[in-house]
Amino acid sequence: MVNVSGWQRFDLHGHGWEREKCPNVRKALKIAQKNLGVGGVFGLANSQWGRTYDEKPDYDKRYELFLEDCLRTFNSRNIEVNGPSAEKSNLFYIKSKGIYVLKTQEMEFPEGHFLFLGVSNGKNLKQRSFRESLKEARDLGYPVQVNHPYFMSKAGEYLENNLDVLEYVSAIEVFNGEAVFGNLRARAFYEFYTIDKAVGATSSSDSHSIFEIGNSYTLLPEIDFQKNSDVINKALEYTLRTHRDWKGDEQNISFRGFMRHACYFGGRLILSKVGVKLG
Numbered sequence: 001m002v003n004v005s006g007w008q009r010f011d012l013h014g015h016g017w018e019r020e021k022c023p024n025v026r027k028a029l030k031i032a033q034k035n036l037g038v039g040g041v042f043g044l045a046n047s048q049w050g051r052t053y054d055e056k057p058d059y060d061k062r063y064e065l066f067l068e069d070c071l072r073t074f075n076s077r078n079i080e081v082n083g084p085s086a087e088k089s090n091l092f093y094i095k096s097k098g099i100y101v102l103k104t105q106e107m108e109f110p111e112g113h114f115l116f117l118g119v120s121n122g123k124n125l126k127q128r129s130f131r132e133s134l135k136e137a138r139d140l141g142y143p144v145q146v147n148h149p150y151f152m153s154k155a156g157e158y159l160e161n162n163l164d165v166l167e168y169v170s171a172i173e174v175f176n177g178e179a180v181f182g183n184l185r186a187r188a189f190y191e192f193y194t195i196d197k198a199v200g201a202t203s204s205s206d207s208h209s210i211f212e213i214g215n216s217y218t219l220l221p222e223i224d225f226q227k228n229s230d231v232i233n234k235a236l237e238y239t240l241r242t243h244r245d246w247k248g249d250e251q252n253i254s255f256r257g258f259m260r261h262a263c264y265f266g267g268r269l270i271l272s273k274v275g276v277k278l279g
Helices: 025-036 062-074 130-140 155-161 163-168 183-193 229-241 255-273
Strands: 007-014 040-047 079-081 091-094 099-109 112-117 144-146 171-176 200-204 218-221
Touching: 007 025, 007 099, 007 112, 007 200, 025 040, 025 062, 025 099, 040 062, 040 112, 062 079, 062 091, 062 099, 099 130, 112 130, 112 155, 130 144, 130 163, 155 163, 155 183, 171 183, 200 218, 200 229, 218 229
Parallel strands: 007 040, 040 099, 144 171, 171 200
Antiparallel strands: 007 218, 079 091, 091 099, 099 112, 112 144
């Protein structure tokens, strides 16, 4: 479970596929293995689903469902969790693929989109006000990433006028694979506003289709994932905050992935407007 090179590829912001259930577990992990290599880390986000933040948000359980799929597909002896049991973990490792899957949760607020890392298995953070959620994440030891601050999110503009919020932020996503614009502005924000702050920079695929997993990633010093969840989250927090550039990152725009996701999301929105109930 150790990467000999001393570095690991982290695609922290990913959804993998459009629905909660992975359509093809083996294919997803084969692509993750190809793009992220042995010891690679795929962050799988439980995501806001079906409703918006100004109503009653509903979060899916795609991480938990994916873990169940992997246990069925690869046998429990081929899966390692970072705790005494799956219920007390936030990450699992597929031995035959050499891939770690880390649980994350993306939350949408009027202030923007934020990713909470290392969330406990079986748990979704409840939607609170933006600052209350940030404080809760800090109390629970979950690192926080700002997602695509200038693409389909107002996070960048909000942070420009509320720099004190950076106290709660571990990293800013300076490159997002599905952000067909806004990455240059995210990078400029990072370089200007965080120069005197312990905030790291990340690159992610923001995958919504299997073929995008690991298409973009952040190259970070390896972390010992055989520790318990709290220790791992502290190590991830430190590693992210000290990652100040993106020279070793992989950054690829996925126009095909963006168009697929836009069409899927637009279709669901239209159906919901005409009263079609969606699962």
